[in-house]
Amino acid sequence: MMKRSTLPALGAFVLFGCGGGESDQPSPAPAPAPAPATASATEAAAAASGAMAVDWISVDDGARTVTIDLVAGSTDVNNRWNFNGYANGEATVVVPVGYAVTVNFENRDPVNYHSFSVLQRAASYPAIFDDATPVFEGAVTSNATSMTEATAPGGGTESISFTASAAGEYALVCPVPAHAVTGMWIGFDVSDSGESGLRS
Template sequence: MKNTVMTALLLASTSVVLAQTAAPATTTTPAQPPVITADAAKKLVKISFVAGHGTHNNGLNYNGDAKGEKTLTVPLGWTVEVSLSNAGRMPHDMAIVAGTALPADPFKARLAFPNAATAVVAPSGATAAPTTFVVNRPGSYFVLCRVGKHAQNGMYVKLNVVNGAKAVTYK
């Protein structure tokens, strides 16, 4: 009986030690929604995107979102102010272009709205000056990176400008 109790205690303590020394599970950086502030009275929305946030899509993402996984919806006629910072390891920018398919050469694609692009931002924490534009045409657009083949490799989210929308959403 005494040996059985000792054996049980020894096995239990070994299990605890093994549980405490097991390797931690690997995790990926979760998506971080863009910071969005909307003022319906002023018809103004401010959006902060972080390019290269985490490892999703090999760092070709905005706030961890890529390949059109998320859609920003903005009411028609609102003013949009976009800030872009770069947490990644390569340069990025942000531009809004129209179309149902990604452009073959995003730098040659016409902007959907005047001023709807940022400068290219250097890697590792740099920030572009905010850009401001009015979404004056309803429709579906791409928010994409024009650097290299970033957009073609999935660095884009979608933008819908909706006549009659009451609020800004990102989902």
């Protein structure tokens, strides 16, 4: 008895079942996505580095200025010993090197006096500061180490200005006794890449 070969039938199935009759021309390329809106150099640097824009940090690249609205005790975080709701170095303000910085400081803590000074970044801070001299001239509020003469609770304000003249990693620290050691500090970086904003 003669066996019939199934090979020609199988070949026909493979040819037509796998689309052998279709054109070998490549599929048309998908339409390109619309171009994103043009960002400023500062926004682009911030996006690339992870810093984000926040409403309490304003940067004017043309004038080379930064304005920071820094609020002590704005939330209940860390028993109100915080800056804009951040404590224990969990956020970092970033400004470009060489920019003039103005800090409008407000103390919303209803009970405690607070202050700030731009100091070297450290793993920990002392309970009592013998000296709170800032790394940049003028980068400290009045009577920064006093429990009774720093910026008053319940809405006391003070504005200071300084130039962020050297790139590096610093911190905004409250040198009122016992405040920094219990976490009242956040990072303050001066960037030589033009970056600005907040990293958290």
